[in-house]
Amino acid sequence: MSANTARVHKATPEEASSLVVEDITRAASRLAGFDGHEKVLLGRDDRRGLTAIIAIHDTTLGPALGGTRIWMHDGFDAAVTDALRLSRGMTLKAAIAGLPLGGGKAVIRADAKHDKTPELFDAYAEMLAQVHDSYITAEDVGMTLADADYLRARTPNVAGTTIGGSGNPSAFTAEGVFLGIRAALKHKTGSDALAGRSVAIQGLGAVGRALADRLAGAGARLIVADIDRQRTADAATGLGAAVAAPDEILTAAVDVLAPCALGGVINQRNIGLLKAGIVAGSSNNQLLHHDDAIALKERGILYAPDYVINAGGLVNVAAEVDADGYDKAKVEARIAEIPATLSTIFAEAERSGKATNQVAFEMAEARIAAGRR
Ligand code: NAD
Numbered sequence: 001m002s003a004n005t006a007r008v009h010k011a012t013p014e015e016a017s018s019l020v021v022e023d024i025t026r027a028a029s030r031l032a033g034f035d036g037h038e039k040v041l042l043g044r045d046d047r048r049g050l051t052a053i054i055a056i057h058d059t060t061l062g063p064a065l066g067g068t069r070i071w072m073h074d075g076f077d078a079a080v081t082d083a084l085r086l087s088r089g090m091t092l093k094a095a096i097a098g099l100p101l102g103g104g105k106a107v108i109r110a111d112a113k114h115d116k117t118p119e120l121f122d123a124y125a126e127m128l129a130q131v132h133d134s135y136i137t138a139e140d141v142g143m144t145l146a147d148a149d150y151l152r153a154r155t156p157n158v159a160g161t162t163i164g165g166s167g168n169p170s171a172f173t174a175e176g177v178f179l180g181i182r183a184a185l186k187h188k189t190g191s192d193a194l195a196g197r198s199v200a201i202q203g204l205g206a207v208g209r210a211l212a213d214r215l216a217g218a219g220a221r222l223i224v225a226d227i228d229r230q231r232t233a234d235a236a237t238g239l240g241a242a243v244a245a246p247d248e249i250l251t252a253a254v255d256v257l258a259p260c261a262l263g264g265v266i267n268q269r270n271i272g273l274l275k276a277g278i279v280a281g282s283s284n285n286q287l288l289h290h291d292d293a294i295a296l297k298e299r300g301i302l303y304a305p306d307y308v309i310n311a312g313g314l315v316n317v318a319a320e321v322d323a324d325g326y327d328k329a330k331v332e333a334r335i336a337e338i339p340a341t342l343s344t345i346f347a348e349a350e351r352s353g354k355a356t357n358q359v360a361f362e363m364a365e366a367r368i369a370a371g372r373r
Contacts, residue, residue: 064104070142112142169313176312195219203261
């Protein structure tokens with residue numbers, strides 16, 4: 001792993017002594033619906049203010065890669081559940097993107113605005129170092145590039161950093177989503193041209209804004225929403241986008257709905273109200289429930305499974321730990337495969353009558369099973 005070349009800060013014995021890492025795999029497996037994780041670790045350091053969960057879901061295809069989310073979940077079980085759910089998603093995302101990686105994710109139960117301290121990160125770096133051969137972390141909600149750099153100076157298993165890394169992956173995610181939207185249009189209408197097509201984007205953050213730029217450049221008409229009014233104002237001025245209220249964007253009358261803000265936004269309450277013919281965006285866990293994809297299919301709405309279309313960022317981060325070193329051209333070539341993967345999924349869903357996310361799940365599982373053999 002090329003990441004091993006980083007200079008590693010050695011913790012003092014006093015620092016190391018206050019971290020306690022406990023294997024909670026068996027206890028975690030009793031949480032509803034989660035019984036397949038290889039290892040779940042709880043790290044506690046009361047002196048340095050750390051409560052962290054590292055969930056390693058599956059390492060059949062390679063070391064588990066997935067970011068660290070810093071979030072004050074509503075209770076400890078909610079934090080563990082989030083780590084378990086997200087790590088399982090990373091296994092599928094890596095497998096379907098054809099990466100030699102497994103799935104993992106970590107949660108630090110803390111308020112990212114107030115609780116992040118060097119001491120907390122020192123303790124977390126020690127915990128990461130204990131799983132350096134099976135888990136590689138990166139940014140997620142609450143964890144910045146600077147935080148990742150700080151950890152990387154202390155333990156090698158951190159990607160998405162500026163230290164020998166490639167920095168923020170959002171532009172790569174946006175590129176994959178852009179190509180995925182074109183593949184969905186092609187499947188649905190026979191043409192992948194964006195000129196004259198309308199796209200509603202929920203969330204103009206790092207991915208949503210980069211996606212908006214790409215779509216506008218290709219001639220699409222945009223309707224955008226964000227709770228940050230400055231972001232919608234900038235898109236209106238810079239891209240000629242129409243602005244919708246955050247609670248109206250999901251039901252906009254458009255060709256494509258691109259959720260790029262939150263998870264769980266497509267659900268039984270609103271599927272009947274959607275007017276878009278395609279749902280294709282960057283958000284993780286866009287569907288509140290797996291079966292919501294069946295309801296979308298019944299309404300004739302084509303759903304691009306989130307972990308397939310939003311894999312560009314992971315592809316980029318994964319390239320940092322490639323044995324041959326980071327190669328941008330290789331990253332772009334792999335992201336260019338996302339539309340072909342989606343087209344295969346769309347065609348198979350049509351042939352089999354299954355929902356697109358079920359087809360994607362089976363494809364990912366088949367790759368993992370082949371790896372196991
Ligand atoms: P971000 O935090 O930069 O942007 C999110 C945007 O959504 C912000 O502008 C925020 O104000 C807005 N928002 C929040 N609540 C909203 C609401 N109710 N209505 C409208 N807008 C709202 O995040 P990001 O990095 O752009 O990621 C966007 C989504 O894509 C997330 O779900 C993330 O998990 C997912 N994702 C991101 C990447 C990546 O490379 N950054 C990779 C894979 C998946």
